[in-house]
Structure formats: structure tokens, C-alpha cells
Amino acid sequence: LQFWGGIDEKKPLKDSVKKFEVELSYRIRQDILVKPFTAVFDASIQPIGKLDMMERVGHCGDGYEWEEKRYGRQMIIVPIMVPDFQIERYLGYGIGxxxxxxxxxxxxxxxxxxxxxxxxxxxxxxxxxxxxxxxxxxxxxxxxxxxxxxxxxxxxxxxxxxxxxxxxxxxxxxxxxxxxxxxxxxxxxxxxxxxxxxxxxxxxxxxxxxxxxxxxxxxxxxxxxxxxxxx
Missing domain, CATH: 3.30.70.520 (Alpha-Beta Plaits)
Structure with a gap:
């Protein structure tokens, strides 16, 4: 999957990235996490930065989430009623x-x-x-x-x-x-x-x-x- 967002060239890039992070987290929480047996991995190509998924996605575990190494990646495990949602802690982003x-x-x-x-x-x-x-x-x-x-x-x-x-x-x-x-x-x-x-x-x-x-x-x-x- 790819998620796209706009860049406001009148503002610093970090402001657009922050807005994108919020929108991305909505998509993941509402469209992916809620589906059985799903997981999200970073597949970015030459990213210019990384987004930390703990604050806006990982904490869906309400404090019961945990981190561990799986598949050679640093994963957040979010306990849910159909166990369990997995997301890589850091997802890359770039400009296109x-x-x-x-x-x-x-x-x-x-x-x-x-x-x-x-x-x-x-x-x-x-x-x-x-x-x-x-x-x-x-x-x-x-x-x-x-x-x-x-x-x-x-x-x-x-x-x-x-x-x-x-x-x-x-x-x-x-x-x-x-x-x-x-x-x-x-x-x-x-x-x-x-x-x-x-x-x-x-x-x-x-x-x-x-x-x-x-x-x-x-x-x-x-x-x-x-x-x-x-x-």
C-alpha cells in the first residue's frame, strides 16, 4: 500500500509531514487494524525520514501494547480481540x-x-x-x-x-x-x-x-x- 498527502510549500516540510502522520494513522487504525490478521511493514524506497508509529497507532493497545523483534524488524504488537495487530515501529516516507x-x-x-x-x-x-x-x-x-x-x-x-x-x-x-x-x-x-x-x-x-x-x-x-x- 501507498499513502499520499499534499505538501504546503508555504510552510516548513515538517508541518506537512506532521499532518500526513495524523492522516496516515487514521487510515491504519480505521482501515487496517480493524481487519483480522493484518500487519503493516515498512516498504519505503529511499525514505527521507521515518515516522514513529507508537504514539498514534501503537497506543491503540491502551498501554498493553509491547515491542519485540519479529521477522528481523522492530515490531509493535497491539493486543486486540482477534490476536494481534502488528506494525513496524518506524515507517519511511519520501516525496513524489x-x-x-x-x-x-x-x-x-x-x-x-x-x-x-x-x-x-x-x-x-x-x-x-x-x-x-x-x-x-x-x-x-x-x-x-x-x-x-x-x-x-x-x-x-x-x-x-x-x-x-x-x-x-x-x-x-x-x-x-x-x-x-x-x-x-x-x-x-x-x-x-x-x-x-x-x-x-x-x-x-x-x-x-x-x-x-x-x-x-x-x-x-x-x-x-x-x-x-x-x-
Whole structure:
């Protein structure tokens, strides 16, 4: 598993790491610890730092947790009713590229799934990247009328709103579906390779009529990847 969080470049890195540590601990406690026979091990690649899991995860044992050497690693053992949850005491973290994407515009529902699966197969061959949403049906935009929700639907690209929006709609004629594939990676080069092979895969399908990407006028994100420069 990989867990990703944002970096606030207006603040010291340690502040973003602390926020990430809190979010990570929620995920582990609520999504992993509660499942029978699970464990968490450090599999970080060239980490720039380590997070101590005792304070926010280990203490789920309410003071009855203990440490011991297992599997050649320093493990925290958290006693639970289906014995027992194990987590490595220190988990590494690093910095990567998050949120690269491309859209493939389809005529049919079948093309959404068939082309998307082929794209994921191709992307999975590239080392150092993941597709956190796999085939994503809900591309978003940074602007919203409801700030407490966060990113909301990218309405100009919703096929069901084409008639309602009129000239504001950006859905091409004949397009009924606009799925998105999001890519995170440990380097910009790995992300670019993944985007290229993913796009090449979807273009093998006749019912994929166009490829684009969410760029938000270049306002969102530190990195800019131009699709034409990938080929």
C-alpha cells in the first residue's frame, strides 16, 4: 500500500509531514487494524525520514501494547480481540509526484472499461507509479460552490449536462463518457512514462475518440506535463 498527502510549500516540510502522520494513522487504525490478521511493514524506497508509529497507532493497545523483534524488524504488537495487530515501529516516507492524469473520451460504456483496463495493465508495468483511483468516473475541478466538500464535479465535461449547459459544455459530439486515470509516482520521469503507455493503450480502441487531461489553466500543481511532449 501507498499513502499520499499534499505538501504546503508555504510552510516548513515538517508541518506537512506532521499532518500526513495524523492522516496516515487514521487510515491504519480505521482501515487496517480493524481487519483480522493484518500487519503493516515498512516498504519505503529511499525514505527521507521515518515516522514513529507508537504514539498514534501503537497506543491503540491502551498501554498493553509491547515491542519485540519479529521477522528481523522492530515490531509493535497491539493486543486486540482477534490476536494481534502488528506494525513496524518506524515507517519511511519520501516525496513524489501526485495527481498526473489523462482523460479518454469514449462513445460507449464498454470502451470505458475495456480501454481503461488495458491502460492500467500498461501503466502497472512502469516501476515507481500507482493509479490510486484506477478507472475514475468523477474528474473534479478546484473551483466549487461548496467549499466544505472540497473538489466538486467538473461540470463542463459531464455528458449529462451537455444540453443544459449549452455553449458552456466542453463535451465533444458523440462522446458519452469521459473517464480519468490519475497517476502518482516517485519521479516525474516515471509519471511521464506511465502517462505515455496508458494513452497509447486507450488509443487502440476505435470507440475512444479523443484523449485530453485536466490542466485547470495550469493553476493547479507544481508540475506541468504536456501530452504532446510525451510522443
Amino acid at each position: 509526484i501526485m495527481g498526473a492524469n489523462f482523460w479518454y473520451m469514449c462513445k460507449t460504456k464498454e470502451a470505458v472499461m475495456q480501454a481503461g483496463k488495458k491502460a492500467l495493465e500498461a501503466i502497472n508495468q512502469i516501476e515507481g507509479v500507482i493509479t490510486p483511483f484506477e478507472i475514475c468516473s468523477a474528474g473534479s475541478k478546484p473551483e466549487t460552490k461548496f467549499s466544505w466538500i472540497g473538489p466538486t464535479t467538473n461540470h463542463p465535461y459531464c455528458p449529462s449536462l451537455k444540453e443544459r449547459l449549452g455553449a458552456e459544455s466542453k463535451v465533444p459530439e458523440g462522446v458519452g463518457y469521459i473517464p480519468e486515470i490519475v497517476i502518482n509516482g516517485i519521479t516525474l520521469e516515471a509519471v511521464k512514462k506511465a502517462m505515455k503507455v496508458g494513452i497509447e493503450a486507450v488509443l487502440n480502441f476505435e470507440e475512444v475518440v479523443r484523449v485530453s487531461a485536466g490542466n485547470y489553466g495550469g493553476k493547479l500543481g507544481k508540475y506541468k506535463i504536456y501530452l504532446q511532449e510525451l510522443f
